[in-house]
Amino acid sequence: MRIIIRLVKALCCALAIIASFFLGRSGAMSSQHLHVLRTPLIIRSSDAVPGILPTGTTLEYVERFSEGFDRYRVYVNVERRTLPLSEAPKRNYVSPVAAVDDDSAHAVLDSGQLRELLRSLRVRKDDLERLVDTYDE
Incomplete structure (x- = not known):
């Protein structure tokens, strides 16, 4: 038995x-619902300098919220360096960044934030000079 x-x-x-x-x-x-950026997307969080997701970035649709926004995931491969990990403070902890709409994008970056963004991207002064020289209004 x-x-x-x-x-x-x-x-x-x-x-x-x-x-x-x-x-x-x-x-x-x-099935997954995806969106591939056709133009760069400015993103921001409450405590950081705004950043940019480049054209061609794939966003995976997650869900729509009643507050009037949609949530997407972005996957990033990090090569040749290890990012330090920590335990999330609570289950399913998410601290999302916000996308900036096209109409208010020009007002998002003040000159200090733009300077920090360009430094983080390692843009040099001569790069900016070449850009200004070839810029068409």
Whole structure:
């Protein structure tokens, strides 16, 4: 009788593992909705200098919120350096950045923030001079 109980328990465990595998895969196999940027997208957070997602960046649609915004994921491959990791302070902790709409993009960066952004991108003064020389209004 003990052997039968052990066999039933083992069979139940095996079925649970197989079911969880297939249930997990069904979520991963669902269709993704993607958007590929056709123009650069300015992004900002509350405590940092604004940044830019370049043209061609793929955004994966996550969900629409009743507050009037959509959430997307961006995946970044970081090569030749390891970023320090820490535990998230709570489950599913997310601190998203916000995209800046095209109409207010010019008002997002003051001269100090623009300077910091250009420095972070390692843009040199001669690069800017060449850009200004070839800029058409």
